Amino acid sequence: MRVRSLQGDTIDALCHRHLGRTVGVVEQVLELNYGISLHGPVLPTGTVVELPDLTTQTNRAEMRPLFQLWN
Template identity: 50%
Template sequence: MELRSQQGDTLDLILFRHYGYTAGITEQVLALNPGLAALGPILPTGTLITMPAAPTQAEQPLIQLWN
């Protein structure tokens, strides 16, 4: 999937809007888009960004301290 940046967008903002989180996905997006980091913190309007498939987040088992 590809997205275009809007005026004033940062990569973190785009990722949060698309995935709902940024942890762990930022590195994947930068690897898929060589040169993206060189554009600076605020991306130029209309920058095309290739997005990886949303990773599935593993469910952690629920631990109860008291039964």
């Protein structure tokens, strides 16, 4: 999916607005958009950004055992 940045947008903001999350997605966006980090943390208005398709990926949450200090 291709989106355009609004004034003051960061990659995090784009991911959260269009995909609903940022964990693990920001790294994918940086891989899909070679050189986008050269713009700095705030993207210029109107920058076209390719976002990953999360519907084809599985949501693999890691299950960790609960660790309690006191029983």
